[in-house]
Amino acid sequence: MSLQTRLAELERKHRQLEDALAQAVASPSSSDLSVAELKRKKLQLKDEIQRVRQTMPSPTLH
Numbered sequence: 503m504s505l506q507t508r509l510a511e512l513e514r515k516h517r518q519l520e521d522a523l524a525q526a527v528a529s530p531s532s533s534d535l536s537v538a539e540l541k542r543k544k545l546q547l548k549d550e551i552q553r554v555r556q557t558m559p560s561p562t563l564h
Contacts, residue, residue: 505558512551519544 503511523540526532 505554509551509554509558512547512554516544516547516551519547 519540523537523544526537526540
């Protein structure tokens, strides 16, 4: 899997978690624990996205 493909997949998962988190926060039946778990997973994905971006070669400007 190329780095670009990996990055796109991580960003897609991050957006999905963002949507799930928004729904959980809006739902009165959501527990604080489930919201905290979603936030933790989202932050882990964000960190992984940053790591992948740092390993990608930067575009050269001519």
